[in-house]
Amino acid sequence: MTLASQPPSPTILILGGGLMGLAIAHQLARRGSDVTVLSRRRSEAAGFVAAGMLAPHAEGLSGDHLRLGQLSLERIPGWVAQIEADSGLACGLRPCGIVVPFATAAERDVYPTAAWGVALDRAGLERELPGIGPGWQAGLLFRQDGQIDNRRQLMRALERACVELGVRFQEGVEVLELLREDDRLQGVRVRDAAATLQVLPASSAVLCSGAWSAQLLPELPVFPVKGQMLSLLGPREALQRVIFGPGTYLVPREDGLLVVGATSEREAGFTEGLTPFGQRQLQAGIEALLPEASQWPPMERWWGFRPCTPDEGPVLGCSSLEGLWLATGHHRNGVLLAAITAELLGACLQPEGCSPEQQALLDGFRWDRFNS
């Protein structure tokens, strides 16, 4: 009997148990679907690496990407409330506002999202960010942007919510190959933690393997952009807002932990580990943005891989293979975009499909938009 002649499995396979995989599995399970998450290595997910900024405006996004980010930002409080209710765990959402500092007012005024922010002069910067370095004369305050504690709270809450809703997890399972017949997904070939090879039949799956997505579907132009991070322990409440500087940002958690990010290394490929150069770059950023923080004790250092695309926007929706859906390429904004991604993919996989508005949004992020 071939795979195609087997009765179709009702299980939706989620290929990758990172942030997108968890967010989509959660949404599908809430709608009553039968979901299995195949996860190679939980700890390598960028969802456990990110700074957790919710920053469509501070990031200076534009066009469809800005619109997607704004829609996701609007949905985040409701999405977080669902996860918290389903898991019984807090997600660490903090609508604290983000300040982007500039050396001159002229630079501030040409920032792509300047129209959405409050213009600050030096006095305004000092009021919003006591202790800010002397090199900054202007700023934009985006009150609507914020942060969520993805590393310590959101990812765990999502995992728990999924388990509570009956999602099955296969940890240590690597998807090796997508099995197809006549351009239709038939299943996946996997290797489990004991190195046993197996075929899992499936007629529906979501490819959300982050920076590694092109290893499973080479036509996807998704590549890794490495980021190194560190954290410091400052006095509680020393910094109320996120500072989003050029090349470095400082994200204050409620308990005084200051998350510092991030390098952006396109040439590094999947090379693991910290580098002295990357860590010096972060240190220089701390000194320029908030000199007193250079004296705060370091806590942790870590790194990870952003899933990037040529236009830095995500790849969402259908693929060239019937039954295979895509949710990858979220680059620097996956935490921000998780809420809208889960909503859109959740709708794609329902029998009734997406609404016309959802389809219009998805059309801006098709996988083959780079080919024209």
Ligand SMILES: Cc1cc2nc3c(=O)[nH]c(=O)nc-3n(C[C@H](O)[C@H](O)[C@H](O)COP(=O)(O)OP(=O)(O)OC[C@H]3O[C@@H](n4cnc5c(N)ncnc54)[C@H](O)[C@@H]3O)c2cc1C
């Ligand atoms: C340094 C850094 C800072 C960031 N800061 C922010 C921020 O402040 N705000 C923001 O919005 N975003 C931020 N991001 C981006 C965000 O973290 C990512 O966009 C998001 O995590 C992508 O989610 P994902 O599920 O696609 O990938 P991941 O979270 O990386 O998960 C992918 C998972 O797929 C699994 N996998 C891969 N291949 C296979 C396979 N063949 N079989 C089975 N499993 C597989 C991996 O093991 C991994 O667990 C940051 C990222 C980095 C690296």
